[in-house]
Amino acid sequence: MSETLLLADWVVPVSTPAIKEGALLIEGKTIKAVGRQSLFDGWCGKKESFGLLMPGLVNSHNHASMAAFRGLADDLPLMEWLYGEIFPREKRWGTAELVAAAFPGAMAEMIRSGTTCSADMYYHTTVSATLAARAGFRYAPGEGVIDFPSPSFETVEEGLVVSRQLVEKFADHPTVHPTVAAHAPYTCAPETLISVDALSQEYGVPFQLHIAETPDETQIIQDRYSTTPVRHLHNLGLLSPRLLGAHSVHLDEEETALYADAGVKVSHDPESNAKLGSGLAPVPQFLEAGITVGLSTDGPCSNNDLDLFGEMRTAALVHKLHGMDPTVLPAPQTLRMATWGSATALGIGDKVGSLEKGKEADIVALDLSKPHLTPLYDPVSHLVYSAGRGDVSDVWVAGKRLLQDNELVTMDEEASLLSLRQWGERLRDG
Ligand SMILES: [Zn+2]
Numbered sequence: 001m002s003e004t005l006l007l008a009d010w011v012v013p014v015s016t017p018a019i020k021e022g023a024l025l026i027e028g029k030t031i032k033a034v035g036r037q038s039l040f041d042g043w044c045g046k047k048e049s050f051g052l053l054m055p056g057l058v059n060s061h062n063h064a065s066m067a068a069f070r071g072l073a074d075d076l077p078l079m080e081w082l083y084g085e086i087f088p089r090e091k092r093w094g095t096a097e098l099v100a101a102a103f104p105g106a107m108a109e110m111i112r113s114g115t116t117c118s119a120d121m122y123y124h125t126t127v128s129a130t131l132a133a134r135a136g137f138r139y140a141p142g143e144g145v146i147d148f149p150s151p152s153f154e155t156v157e158e159g160l161v162v163s164r165q166l167v168e169k170f171a172d173h174p175t176v177h178p179t180v181a182a183h184a185p186y187t188c189a190p191e192t193l194i195s196v197d198a199l200s201q202e203y204g205v206p207f208q209l210h211i212a213e214t215p216d217e218t219q220i221i222q223d224r225y226s227t228t229p230v231r232h233l234h235n236l237g238l239l240s241p242r243l244l245g246a247h248s249v250h251l252d253e254e255e256t257a258l259y260a261d262a263g264v265k266v267s268h269d270p271e272s273n274a275k276l277g278s279g280l281a282p283v284p285q286f287l288e289a290g291i292t293v294g295l296s297t298d299g300p301c302s303n304n305d306l307d308l309f310g311e312m313r314t315a316a317l318v319h320k321l322h323g324m325d326p327t328v329l330p331a332p333q334t335l336r337m338a339t340w341g342s343a344t345a346l347g348i349g350d351k352v353g354s355l356e357k358g359k360e361a362d363i364v365a366l367d368l369s370k371p372h373l374t375p376l377y378d379p380v381s382h383l384v385y386s387a388g389r390g391d392v393s394d395v396w397v398a399g400k401r402l403l404q405d406n407e408l409v410t411m412d413e414e415a416s417l418l419s420l421r422q423w424g425e426r427l428r429d430g
Contacts (some may be wrong), residue, residue: 001028005047007037009368010379012054014339015354018379019149024053026361029174029398034355050394051368052379054335055354056116056138057308058342060294061208061246061267063122063144064106065099066301068423073301074373078214078276086301089107090123093427094151099124101423103131104416106306106409111137113307113389114364116397119267119296119346121181121208121246123152125166129176132236136400138362140346141166142181142208145196147188156192167203175398177348179244181208185229186220190236200242206347207238211245214278218250230255239264242320244345246296247272248286249279261290266336270299270315284328286320294342295334309389312338316384332382365394 004026011022013034023040025033033039066086073085099122110118117138118126120128125141132139144150145159153159163180170176180203182188182196191210200207212218212229221229230251233239239261248266251259259266259271268283297303297311308414316334320326343353368376372386393402402410 003027003032003045003165005040005043005045006050006053006054006363006365008050008365010052010376012335012379012383013053013355014055014336015356022053022365024137024322024355026363026396026399029360029400031355031357031359031361033357050365052366052383053355054364054366054383055339055352056362056364056395057114057338058294058346058353059110059118059296059308060114060244060308060342060345061296061298062118062120062306063301064110064118064120064301064306065102065122065124065128066299067106067109067306068093068098068427070097070300071303072427074275074304076276077216078278079216081276081302089427090151091105091149094123095353096124096127096152098423099127100131101419103128104135104411105420106300107135107137108411108413108416109306110301111395111402111408112392113309114366114392115308116362116364116395116402117304117343117346117348117352118306119179119208119244121183123150126162126169129166129178133170133173133176136175136397136402138175138177138180138397140177140206142179142206144181144183145182145188145192147241156195163196163199167199167205171203177205177346179206179208179346184210184213184217185232186217186224193233193238194236197238197240197242206244206345207240207242207244208244208246211248212250212255213273214276215246215250218347228252228255230258234258234262241258241265246298247278247281249273249281251282253285255287256285256291259286260291265292265294267294267296267342267345268315269298269303269311270295270318271311272302274314274318275304276302280322281320283315284323287333292308292341292344293337294345296342297336307389308338309383309387312384323358331378331380335380335382338351361396361399363396364392366391367393399408
């Protein structure tokens with residue numbers, strides 16, 4: 001296997017301080033060394049030069065194939081948006097063909113945005129997982145089990161079978177890391193949640209679940225079970241280190257302590273929460289309690305993009321604004337959340353999420369020769385507050401180049417956009 005030396009004005013490993021005039025040696029899918037360029041004086045093997053190298057961004061909560069519905073329904077509260085606009089469209093149009101047509105476009109957007117891995121909670125996930133595997137994109141899918149008929153199953157029992165098939169099919173895959181998923185405590189009966197958790201335990205995979213997203217959800221759970229969403233899950237014995245609670249907006253101090261004690265992970269989606277007017281998760285308190293927090297966009301219908309650079313900036317800014325405290329969520333902590341935090345939340349923090357010897361080479365290169373990145377005093381500051389997805393030039397997943405000089409290498413972008421446009425014509429009228 002040939003080695004390649006990647007040189008950069010700055011290398012930002014995330015796990016250690018940024019390195020000026022840094023270098024990264026990769027062999028096959030693995031990072032062999034990280035350090036100053038001077039360590040590799042006399043190197044005569046293959047080498048390439050870049051502006052900045054950082055670990056790939058990891059999206060810890062997504063519904064990627066909803067790219068087909070992007071922009072069809074905006075400016076509505078969650079329950080109205082979900083029950084009035086999204087569920088009916090998914091019921092009518094949510095076929096495997098739609099996922100096959102929509103997922104590649106979403107994947108192209110993510111790769112171009114410096115995202116090397118995404119979680120997904122959706123339907124027909126074997127289809128999207130196969131497409132991700134083919135493109136070399138790292139992917140953590142979970143079939144979204146829900147109590148009413150979904151686009152890919154009629155009953156919860158069938159949903160559990162589909163979930164099991166997904167996990168077994170990709171159990172040993174190098175870049176597809178299957179999970180199980182259930183929609184939410186207000187759309188899933190206790191027995192459904194317990195069954196999905198049992199699968200999670202059986203296979204040792206994460207359990208993705210929307211939790212405490214809006215005050216409406218809190219009210220529904222209060223009316224139905226006389227408690228809050230998190231206490232409801234606690235009473236069912238479902239808070240565990242395998243549980244990944246998307247949103248987790250409405251938690252009080254005691255519920256935060258329940259999360260911390262059980263080792264529950266959180267996926268923070270500030271732009272989706274802002275767009276749907278859901279509220280702001282107490283992330284500084286989560287981090288202080290030692291809870292693992294990953295960053296995410298949520299689906300492209302409630303954000304409406306899959307851009308984690310934008311999400312980092314939003315996260316850092318809204319928490320400062322909300323707390324009227326500029327010291328909250330400093331840039332290094334925000335970057336860590338979008339990389340290592342998300343990877344850990346998905347159970348792959350030992351594989352990816354930072355540039356370290358022995359980890360897999362999921363790397364993003366940025367072009368620094370831009371007015372908005374000049375001069376550069378602190379690369380981590382620029383990554384969170386100034387850089388954007390348009391600055392990404394090259395992307396690797398497990399050492400394989402997916403984006404080279406702004407060109408997608410492993411997928412046909414033109415064809416994927418054409419099929420999304422064609423579906424757009426069909427979906428326009430409902
Ligand atoms: Zn979601």
